[in-house]
Each structure stands twice: as C-alpha cells, then as structure tokens.
Amino acid sequence: MVNPVLLIAVPLGLSFTIPLFGLISRKIEKYVPVVALIFNLVISSILIPEVIKQPINVFIGGFQPPFCINLVVGPVGILFSALIALVGLLASIYALDYIREGAKQLYHMLYLLLLTGATGVVLTGDIFNLFVFFEILCISSYALVAYLGDKAGIESAVKYLIQGAMGSSLMLIGIGLLYGLFGTLNMADIASNIDTVSSISIFVPMVLLITGLGVEAAIFPLNAWLPDAHSSAPSSISAILSGIAIKVGIYAVARVVFTIFGASSILQFLAILGLLTLLIGEVSAFCQSNIKRLLAYSSIGQIGLVVFALGMGISYGVVGGLFQLISHALSKALLFFAVGYMIYRSGSMDISKLEGMGKQMPLTSFAFTIGAFSLVGLPPFIGFPSKFLIIRAALSKQELLFTILVAFVLLGTVIEGAYFFRVVQVLYFKGNHTDLQREEAPIPALIPIVILMVLIVAIGVYPKSLTRMLNSASSELLNRVAYIRSVLR
Amino acid sequence: MNFIHNYIYYIGAFGLVFIGIYIILVKRNLIKVIIGLSILDTGINLFLISIGYISKGTAPIFSKIDMENAPMVDPVPQALVLTAIVIGVAVLALALSLAIRLYHHYGTLNLRKIKEQRW
Numbered sequence: 104m105v106n107p108v109l110l111i112a113v114p115l116g117l118s119f120t121i122p123l124f125g126l127i128s129r130k131i132e133k134y135v136p137v138v139a140l141i142f143n144l145v146i147s148s149i150l151i152p153e154v155i156k157q158p159i160n161v162f163i164g165g166f167q168p169p170f171c172i173n174l175v176v177g178p179v180g181i182l183f184s185a186l187i188a189l190v191g192l193l194a195s196i197y198a199l200d201y202i203r204e205g206a207k208q209l210y211h212m213l214y215l216l217l218l219t220g221a222t223g224v225v226l227t228g229d230i231f232n233l234f235v236f237f238e239i240l241c242i243s244s245y246a247l248v249a250y251l252g253d254k255a256g257i258e259s260a261v262k263y264l265i266q267g268a269m270g271s272s273l274m275l276i277g278i279g280l281l282y283g284l285f286g287t288l289n290m291a292d293i294a295s296n297i298d299t300v301s302s303i304s305i306f307v308p309m310v311l312l313i314t315g316l317g318v319e320a321a322i323f324p325l326n327a328w329l330p331d332a333h334s335s336a337p338s339s340i341s342a343i344l345s346g347i348a349i350k351v352g353i354y355a356v357a358r359v360v361f362t363i364f365g366a367s368s369i370l371q372f373l374a375i376l377g378l379l380t381l382l383i384g385e386v387s388a389f390c391q392s393n394i395k396r397l398l399a400y401s402s403i404g405q406i407g408l409v410v411f412a413l414g415m416g417i418s419y420g421v422v423g424g425l426f427q428l429i430s431h432a433l434s435k436a437l438l439f440f441a442v443g444y445m446i447y448r449s450g451s452m453d454i455s456k457l458e459g460m461g462k463q464m465p466l467t468s469f470a471f472t473i474g475a476f477s478l479v480g481l482p483p484f485i486g487f488p489s490k491f492l493i494i495r496a497a498l499s500k501q502e503l504l505f506t507i508l509v510a511f512v513l514l515g516t517v518i519e520g521a522y523f524f525r526v527v528q529v530l531y532f533k534g535n536h537t538d539l540q541r542e543e544a545p546i547p548a549l550i551p552i553v554i555l556m557v558l559i560v561a562i563g564v565y566p567k568s569l570t571r572m573l574n575s576a577s578s579e580l581l582n583r584v585a586y587i588r589s590v591l592r
Numbered sequence: 593m594n595f596i597h598n599y600i601y602y603i604g605a606f607g608l609v610f611i612g613i614y615i616i617l618v619k620r621n622l623i624k625v626i627i628g629l630s631i632l633d634t635g636i637n638l639f640l641i642s643i644g645y646i647s648k649g650t651a652p653i654f655s656k657i658d659m660e661n662a663p664m665v666d667p668v669p670q671a672l673v674l675t676a677i678v679i680g681v682a683v684l685a686l687a688l689s690l691a692i693r694l695y696h697h698y699g700t701l702n703l704r705k706i707k708e709q710r711w
Contacts, residue, residue: 231672238679245686254697258709261690265625268683269616272632275676276609276639282669283643331709 104153105146107176108161110184111223114139118215125208132208136195136215143188143222147181154181155575158589160228168228168590169292175228175590178575179425183225183354186429190346190436191218193551197440198339200547201447205250217243217343221351228590230278230363231288233355234271241267241319244348248336259331266318266328274315280308291590294363294583309366312359320352321406323380330387333399334452338443341395345402345439346432353406353428357413361580367416371504374414378508380407385518393452394445397522398438401478404515405431411512412493419499421577423492426569430477430485430562437474437555441467444544454526458534463541468530470552475523477559480516485559488566490516601642608635622694622701626687633680637673644669 117139125132153159158177162168195214202210220240227233245267249260278288284300285293297305318325329349333341360366360373384403391397405427412424444467449456461468477484480491497509544552562568579586596603612632616625644666652664691701698706 231675235675235679238683242679242682242686245690249690249693252693255709257690257693257697258706261622261687261694262709264683264687264690265616265629268629268687269613269632271679272609272612272629272636275636279636279640279643279669279672282640282672288668335709 104159105149106161107146107150107159107174107226108163110143110146110226111174111219113142114215114219114222118212118219121212121215122208129208133199133202133211136211136218137192137199139215140188140192140195140218143218144185144192147185147188150176150181151185151572154178155571158579158586160590169287169289172232173228173289173590174226175291175586176226177579177586177589178572179354179358179579180226182425182572182576183350184222186350186432187218187221187225187347190432191343193436193440193554194339194342194346197342197443197548197551200545201339201443202337205252210247210250213243213247214340214343217247218347221347224351225354228290229288230281230290230293233290233358234274234278237274237316237319237351237355238271240348240351241271244332244340244344247340248332248344250337250340251335253335255331255335259328259335263328263332266325270315270318270325272315273311277308277311277315280311284308289590290358290363291587294365295587295591297364305364309359309364309369313356313369316352316355316359318352319348320356320410321349321380321403322356322410323376323383323407326380326403329403330396330399333402334393334395338395338439338446341398341443342436342439345399346436349402349406350428350432353409353413356410357580362583362586365583370414370416372414374411374505374508377407377410377412377414378511380404380410381515382407382511385515385522389518389522391522392454394442394454394457394526395439395452397454397526398435398442401519401522402431402435404519405435405478408490408493408512408515411508412496415496415500415505416581417496417500418574418577418581419492419496421580422570422573423489423496425573425576426489426492426566429569430489430559433555433559433562434474434477434484434486437470437552437559438478440548440552440555441471441474444548445471448541454529457526457529460541461531464543466549467544467552470556471530472527473556473559475527477563479520479523482563483560484563485566487563601645602639605635605639605642608632608638611635620703622691622703625703626684626691629687630680630684633676633684637676637680640669640673640676 117135121132121135124135154176161174162171164171217240220236223236224233245260245264248263249256285296321329333344381404384400384407388397388400409424409427412420445457445460446452477486480486494509497505608631612628615628619625646663646665649663649665652667
C-alpha cells in the first residue's frame with residue numbers, strides 16, 4: 104500500500120527545492136510542478152479502489168487518535184485530492200508557456216505550495232491542522248493574485264488578504280472554543296462528544312467556523328473579494344482559484360457542518376444562502392462587460408448551486424452537489440484557459456474586443472463554447488447530469504420550500520444561459536475582422552484544453568463512471584457515526 | 593469582583609479581538625488596518641493561551657524524579673499559539689509588502705481613494 108502522507112509530503116518538499124533546480128538550470132524549474140502533480144494524480148488514482156472499500160487512517164508519531172495528528176483518507180478526501188491533482192496538473196502544463204514575465208521561480212514555488220495546502224485540507228483529520236493547511240493555501244493565493252504586480256492585481260490582493268485574514272482569525276477563535284469545550288482537536292473525537300454539551304455553547308463555535316471558512320468558500324455575504332481576485336490574477340491562477348481554492352472552502356464547510364457538528368437544523372438556512380449566492384452571482388455576471396469578471400461572477404453562482412445541493416442534506420442532493428463541484432472545476436478551468444490566450448492575443452478583457460475570434464482562434468473558441476455550454480447544463484456535456492441530479496434531488500424531497508427554491512435555481516440557469524450565449528455569439532457571429540491575424544494558442548496551452556474538452560464530453564456522455572465514487576463520498580459525509588468509528592475504532 | 597477575577601484573561605483577550613475588528617472595519621488607512629489585523633491576532637493568541645492556563649501551574653516538563661504533584665498548564669494551546677504566531681507574522685509581512693506596492697501605484701494608502709475595482 105502507498106502511504107497517503109506522500110500526497111502532501113512530495114509536493115511540499117519539491118516546492119522548496121525549486122530554487123535548487125533553478126541553480127542547475129533555469130529551464131527545468133517550471134517542470135517541477137508538473138512532475139509533482141503527475142505523482143499526486145497517479146497515487147490518488149491507485150488509492151481510489153482501496154479507499155472505497157475501507158478508509159485509510161494514517162497516524163503520525165506512533166500515537167493512536169485522538170492523541171495524534173491523523174490523516175483520514177476517505178472517499179471524499181481522495182475524490183478531492185484526485186481533482187486537485189488533475190486540475191493542478193493541467194494548469195501547470197498551461198503555465199509552461201503562459202507565464203513568461205515576472206518572478207517565474209517564485210510563481211512555480213507558490214503554485215505548488217497552494218496545491219499542497221489544498222491537498223492537506225481535504226486529507227487531514229485534525230481541525231487545527233486543517234487551519235494550518237488552509238493558511239498555506241490562503242497565503243500563497245494572496246501572493247499569486249498579486250503576481251503580475253499591476254494596479255488591479257495589487258488592489259485585489261490587498262482586499263483578498265484583509266478579508267481572508269479576518270476569516271481565518273474568526274476560524275481560529277472557533278477552534279479555540281472547541282478545544283476549550285472538548286479538550287481535543289481531533290475532528291472525529293469532537294464529533295463523538297458533541298452531544299454531551301448544550302446546543303447553545305456549540306452554536307458560537309459553529310457560526311465562527313462557518314463564517315471563517317465561508318470567506319474562502321465565497322458564500323454570499325462573504326464573497327466581495329472573489330470577482331476582483333479572480334479577474335486580476337494570471338489566467339492559470341484564476342483557473343486554480345475557481346477550480347480548486349473555492350472547492351476546498353466548500354469541502355471544509357461541509358466537513359464542519361456534516362461531520363463535526365452533525366447540524367441538520369442549519370441545513371435549510373445554508374440552502375437558502377446558497378440560492379441567494381446563486382442568484383446574485385448570475386445577475387451580476389449578466390451585467391459584466393469584462394470577460395474575466397463575468398467568469399468570476401459565474402463561479403459565485405455555481406458555488407451557490409453547490410451549497411444549495413449540499414443544504415438539502417439528503418444523499419441524492421449531496422451526490423448532485425459533489426458532481427456539480429467536479430463539473431464546475433473542469434468547465435471553469437477550461438473557460439479560464441481558453442480566455443487566457445484570447446486576452447493575450449486581443450490585448451483586452453472587453454467582451455466586444457473578442458469579435459471574430461471564432462475564425463482566428465478556432466480551437467480556443469471551440470473550447471470556450473464547450474465550457475460555456477457545459478456550465479449552462481446542456482447535454483451531452485458534464486454540466487447536464489450534475490444539474491439534473493440536483494433538480495431531481497430537490498423535487499424528490501417533496502417539500503413546498505424546495506419546490507419553490509428549484510424554480511429560482513432554474514431561473515438562475517436561464518440567466519446563465521443568456522450571458523454565456525451572448526459571449527459565444529460575439530465570438531462567432533459578430534463583427535467582420537478578416538484583416539486581423541491572430542495566432543492560435545501554443546501547444547502547451549492546447550494540451551490541457553483538449554484534455555479538458557475530452558473529459559467534459561466523456562463524463563457527460565457516461566456519467567455512471569463517477570457514480571460509485573460519489574455515492575461512497577456522499578455516504579461518508581452524511582454518515583458521521585461511520586466516520587467516527589473508522590477513526591477512533 | 594469574583595467574576596472579573598476569574599475571567600480577566602478572557603475579558604482582556606476578547607477586548608483585544610473586538611478592538612482589532614473595530615480598527616479593521618472603521619479605519620481608512622491601510623497601515624492602520626494592518627495594525628488592526630495584528631491586534632486581532634494578538635487577542636486570539638492570548639485567548640488560546642488562557643484556555644490552557646491554570647493559576648500557579650508549572651510547565652509540563654518531567655525533569656526531576658522527585659517532582660511534587662503540582663498542577664501543570666495544558667501544553668497543547670501553547671503549541672497552537674506558536675503556530676498561530678508564525679502564520680500571523682507571515683500574513684503581516686505579506687500585507688506590508690503589498691501596502692508598499694499599493695503606495696507605488698496610487699501614491700496614497702487611503703482605502704476610500706483606491707477603488708478601481710468595483711462590483
């Protein structure tokens with residue numbers, strides 16, 4: 104059996120050796136993240152069949168839980184770590200050519216650290232450890248948002264940093280209160296003792312934790328940083344922030360709500376909050392003329408849909424939510440990759456400047472179209488089965504509230520369709536610029552774009568390939584007793 | 593009086609936390625906001641330490657064989673605070689370096705005047 108600790112240790116170690124590789128030759132340093140993430144992807148895929156049978160627990164320091172820091176590699180953890188490795192690998196291949204200026208060595212180092220933090224968050228079983236990995240993720244993403252060093256980048260990074268630091272401070276207070284109540288930091292141990300104290304004293308740490316994590320997860324009142332940060336970062340980083348960083352925040356919120364607190368009473372509130380996030384994100388995206396801001400707002404909308412699905416608290420809903428997470432990670436990464444070179448070639452983020460791209464950059468425009476259609480939820484792309492599952496789950500609850508909420512979700516999808524079709528129309532049918540000659544994106548950018556297109560269509564045509572994985576992941580999230588038993592024995 | 597005597601550390605810690613949050617929310621100068629973040633961090637560290645504190649407790653080190661049965665403070669929060677301080681310093685350093693770059697671009701640190709990005 105492969106030790107899952109390697110999933111964290113190898114990228115962490117390699118990220119700090121990048122300057123050493125840079126001493127040998129400045130040309131090889133950019134291949135280090137690619138190697139590390141191929142390793143992570145391979146290890147994650149090897150572990151998947153084992154983990155579905157039986158979650159793997161890793162104890163550090165030779166103590167049994169709850170006295171040690173432990174890694175819990177359950178179906179949810181391995182699903183997320185495989186997703187992180189996949190999207191991270193594609194973005195690092197994309198960055199081979201895309202990142203040409205600035206402190207390239209530091210870019211690759213911080214990039215690998217960001218993904219290490221993300222992998223750590225989804226695998227750890229200790230709540231303070233979760234905080235530490237979260238901070239690794241956050242600090243490297245603050246720095247990467249400011250990577251270009253232009254006006255917009257620095258300003259968004261400052262906003263992101265102030266809000267993110269506030270969020271993690273609140274989270275730390277919540278962790279302190281939990282430690283004061285239970286005298287332990289192990290998530291399974293806290294979960295098993297949660298019924299022994301009154302619900303009032305649980306409420307404050309729960310609210311603090313959800314608020315703190317909600318900043319990174321971009322749930323509605325806490326997402327003011329997201330459109331700025333996602334639109335001013337380099338496109339490869341925007342893809343990672345949209346595809347990975349928010350997802351990790353959602354994972355942490357789900358873990359806190361479902362596993363630690365087992366709070367079924369708060370779920371309806373979360374569902375409504377998710378719906379608000381969805382509608383606000385989609386309506387704001389509709390008003391944008393800047394293509395990257397449009398994509399950033401659309402990320403807020405999609406995250407709202409995921410929170411709504413998780414808030415249903417039934418197994419269908421959680422499966423739908425996780426499916427939507429995967430579908431959004433792949434589609435949004437594809438969109439940002441495609442848009443990155445369109446902006447590069449046209450020199451502007453304005454949607455109207457993209458006229459005629461369909462003829463000049465046919466493959467990139469085609470990729471954008473596929474990503475957009477997939478996010479809207481057209482068959483045969485991956486967005487269709489995920490949205491279909493969520494709506495079916497909401498209807499199967501047979502509550503008046505959720506039937507009304509689903510109507511609003513469909514309204515959000517219609518708005519989403521409207522603005523994505525508008526962009527596609529600009530790409531293909533507007534303007535007459537035969538005189539402009541723009542090159543197609545280079546090969547290192549086309550490789551991840553083509554891989555993502557193939558994946559989006561393949562999973563969309565055959566969604567059953569993920570069902571087994573998602574079913575066991577949703578049962579891990581919903582069945583906290585099994586989680587506690589598997590850790591504490 | 594007894595209440596204050598028992599909970600003085602918590603009162604102090606949360607006092608610092610609220611002062612920090614107030615500064616972050618109200619002040620317009622970026623440097624002051626960063627100072628607010630730092631005060632918030634200090635308050636949280638004090639809070640974590642006071643969770644594990646026992647009055648007249650000693651350090652939890654078993655060095656002497658004939659050690660008497662004295663109460664000891666909880667070492668776990670101290671380890672947490674050590675980590676939290678390191679993270680706080682990293683965030684502070686990054687925030688200050690971003691403030692320098694922001695000043696280069698805009699010539700001011702007044703957050704009300706820096707609003708190129710908006711909804």
